[in-house]
Amino acid sequence: xxxxxxxxxxxxxxxxxxxxxxxxxxxxxxxxxxxxxxxxxxxxxxxxxxxxxxxxxxxxxxxxxxxxxxxxxxxxxxxxxxxxxxxxxxxxxxxxxxxxxxxxxxxxxxxxxxxxxxxxxxxxxxxxxxxxxxxxxxxxxxxxxxxxxxxxxxxxxxxxxxxxxxxxxxxxxxxxxxxxxxxxxxxxxxxxxxxxxxxxxxxxxxxxxxxxxxxxxxxxxxxxxxxxxxxxxxxxxxxxxxxxxxxxxxxxxxxxxxxxxxxxxxxxxxxxxxxxxxxxxxxxxxxxxxxxxxxxxxxxxxxxxxxxxxxxxxxxxxxxxxxxxxxxxxxx
Amino acid sequence: xxxxxxxxxxxxxxxxxxxxxxxxxxxxxxxxxxxxxxxxxxxxxxxxxxxxxxxxxxxxxxxxxxxxxxxxxxxxxxxxxxxxxxxxxxxxxxxxxxxxxxxxxxxxxxxxxxxxxxxxxxxxxxxxxxxxxxxxxxxxxxxxxxxxxxxxxxxxxxxxxxxxxxxxxxxxxxxxxxxxxxxxxxxxxxxxxxxxxxxxxxxxxxxxxxxxxxxxxxxxxxxxxxxxxxxxxxxxxxxxxxxxxxxxxxxxxxxxxxxxxxxxxxxxxxxxxxxxxxxxxxxxxxxxxxxxxxxxxxxxxxxxxxxxxxxxxxxxxxxx
Numbered sequence: 001x002x003x004x005x006x007x008x009x010x011x012x013x014x015x016x017x018x019x020x021x022x023x024x025x026x027x028x029x030x031x032x033x034x035x036x037x038x039x040x041x042x043x044x045x046x047x048x049x050x051x052x053x054x055x056x057x058x059x060x061x062x063x064x065x066x067x068x069x070x071x072x073x074x075x076x077x078x079x080x081x082x083x084x085x086x087x088x089x090x091x092x093x094x095x096x097x098x099x100x101x102x103x104x105x106x107x108x109x110x111x112x113x114x115x116x117x118x119x120x121x122x123x124x125x126x127x128x129x130x131x132x133x134x135x136x137x138x139x140x141x142x143x144x145x146x147x148x149x150x151x152x153x154x155x156x157x158x159x160x161x162x163x164x165x166x167x168x169x170x171x172x173x174x175x176x177x178x179x180x181x182x183x184x185x186x187x188x189x190x191x192x193x194x195x196x197x198x199x200x201x202x203x204x205x206x207x208x209x210x211x212x213x214x215x216x217x218x219x220x221x222x223x224x225x226x227x228x229x230x231x232x233x234x235x236x237x238x239x240x241x242x243x244x245x246x247x248x249x250x251x252x253x254x255x256x257x258x259x260x261x262x263x264x265x266x267x268x269x270x271x272x273x274x275x276x277x278x279x280x281x282x283x284x285x286x287x288x289x290x291x292x293x294x295x296x297x298x299x300x301x302x303x304x305x306x307x308x309x310x311x312x313x314x315x316x317x318x319x320x321x322x323x324x325x326x327x328x329x330x331x332x
Numbered sequence: 333x334x335x336x337x338x339x340x341x342x343x344x345x346x347x348x349x350x351x352x353x354x355x356x357x358x359x360x361x362x363x364x365x366x367x368x369x370x371x372x373x374x375x376x377x378x379x380x381x382x383x384x385x386x387x388x389x390x391x392x393x394x395x396x397x398x399x400x401x402x403x404x405x406x407x408x409x410x411x412x413x414x415x416x417x418x419x420x421x422x423x424x425x426x427x428x429x430x431x432x433x434x435x436x437x438x439x440x441x442x443x444x445x446x447x448x449x450x451x452x453x454x455x456x457x458x459x460x461x462x463x464x465x466x467x468x469x470x471x472x473x474x475x476x477x478x479x480x481x482x483x484x485x486x487x488x489x490x491x492x493x494x495x496x497x498x499x500x501x502x503x504x505x506x507x508x509x510x511x512x513x514x515x516x517x518x519x520x521x522x523x524x525x526x527x528x529x530x531x532x533x534x535x536x537x538x539x540x541x542x543x544x545x546x547x548x549x550x551x552x553x554x555x556x557x558x559x560x561x562x563x564x565x566x567x568x569x570x571x572x573x574x575x576x577x578x579x580x581x582x583x584x585x586x587x588x589x590x591x592x593x594x595x596x597x598x599x600x601x602x603x604x605x606x607x608x609x610x611x612x613x614x615x616x617x618x619x620x621x622x623x624x625x626x627x628x629x630x631x632x633x634x635x636x637x638x639x640x641x642x643x644x645x646x647x648x649x650x651x652x
Binding site for chain 1: 364366369371372375378379382466470474475476477479491498565568569570571573574575576578579616617620621623625626627
């Protein structure tokens with residue numbers, strides 16, 4: 001074939017390709033990491049909604065919870081690929097802002113999931129758990145369940161710099177009735193009742209190490225707040241090895257399906273369940289609405305948090321583990 | 333004469349980390365009355381057990397003038413393979429453990445082959461295999477933790493009483509492995525060849541050392557260490573953790589550097605890596621007992637690493 005004919009064929013295919021792609025709505029989802037089960041659940045929720053509505057879902061993630069550069073690249077690539085809505089869980093809440101603003105200038109709808117950018121209005125809307133409320137619920141439960149016993153508390157937190165750990169910790173303190181900062185505070189609250197605070201990085205093995213060290217400092221501990229359920233499992237392991245698991249209550253946050261066993265066996269007394277699948281699905285639905293009607297969601301939509309326990313306490317509303325298992329996220 | 337120089341050079345690097353370890357222990361003993369107890373030390377040993385064994389493999393590789401970024405992820409893959417085969421696959425526990433270790437040794441051989449036969453830099457090779465191991469771990473585990481592992485896999489996590497503390501069998505195994513590695517590097521021909529190859533691969537080759545075989549051996553033995561570490565990880569936590577492996581590579585390299593082994597290869601003592609790992613564990617434990625935020629642990633570790641590498645560079649200039 002002559003050069004001209006080849007060129008013409010290529011151009012025609014390209015135009016046809018672009019034309020057919022233009023018919024399908026493209027929505028992008030960018031999470032902090034690829035592998036964390038919370039984000040896997042969020043992706044599954046988004047993918048299911050996308051399939052149901054006939055939408056093309058592009059996904060991307062950073063290489064670690066501090067990888068902003070990959071998320072910026074993903075935003076740019078998705079906009080170039082024709083995404084009309086981008087759902088994002090920002091790893092660096094400040095550094096992502098310029099990329100989000102640029103995308104919005106091109107008419108792309110930006111919805112933050114789970115974590116708000118800083119300032120919050122850098123995104124059109126936020127669909128997220130109220131992490132402070134999640135902490136308050138388990139704090140209230142723990143206070144009521146302790147029944148007036150003098151609390152000796154250990155908190156196993158996330159790591160300095162990641163925004164989720166602080167509101168959860170402070171919410172727990174508020175719910176328990178301790179000296180607590182408000183929901184917007186960026187420092188972890190302290191109180192004499194909290195005898196040891198250690199960072200567990202959201203990881204089971206590191207949670208075990210943190211609990212062991214805090215147990216050395218505070219052998220009379222009777223209540224452990226954990227940032228999430230893998231940390232709770234690690235804390236339980238440490239307590240069991242020290243022979244102390246019977247006298248210590250562990251509370252946690254997340255409500256993943258994997259943890260439901262630990263809830264029914266009493267390893268975790270109560271957990272605040274959150275809904276990443278719902279976040280992903282709501283995000284895609286909002287994107288479809290925007291493409292059809294041009295209507296943008298705005299402000300903060302609370303995707304809900306439920307206290308799950310098999311040992312309910314009067315005055316603290318909760319749902320049992322059976323219900324929790326129906327609503328849980330991730331594989332069990 | 334040569335032997336004497338080699339022995340001195342080999343023993344010298346461990347003095348500084350030993351001193352650092354003793355000094356940090358003395359400091360924390362003054363800050364908290366709960367620090368200086370046999371049970372506390374036993375805990376620190378257990379907390380550093382997994383990284384400690386990984387660091388044996390990492391030391392061998394760094395001695396040979398290489399580096400291994402894949403060690404953490406390979407360890408995680410080994411844990412998932414053995415745990416999932418036993419729990420979901422119903423395989424005999426000991427056979428599953430063997431399969432997990434075989435997986436990590438296979439990765440070691442892969443790294444070794446790519447470094448020696450295809451002649452790629454170890455940094456790049458292990459960057460690639462790290463990502464492959466990560467992906468395989470996620471795919472096989474489906475991002476789930478494997479629970480209810482058989483008792484045979486958690487046996488090394490069990491403890492026995494000694495001198496007011498509960499000592500873990502896994503820690504005893506780690507100490508035995510360190511002793512074996514130290515003896516092998518010090519007293520066997522292959523051990524000394526590792527130093528020679530790390531110091532100057534061309535000179536080593538010219539003196540008749542089979543450098544390729546030495547290197548493949550180093551990576552294979554390292555893979556075996558990662559396999560044992562993966563069993564220790566399962567034994568300690570009681571689960572196959574699909575989210576593990578992210579920080580162990582840097583932690584192992586930190587332990588090796590703090591232990592006085594030169595990142596440039598050819599110099600260092602494997603026992604130093606044990607000391608390096610313990611320094612990190614002591615700092616973490618001590619700061620928690622003092623109620624200081626973990627971010628200072630990161631800061632202090634970073635400063636110590638700079639000091640350790642600077643000391644190594646300075647002592648090189650004195651003329652070896």
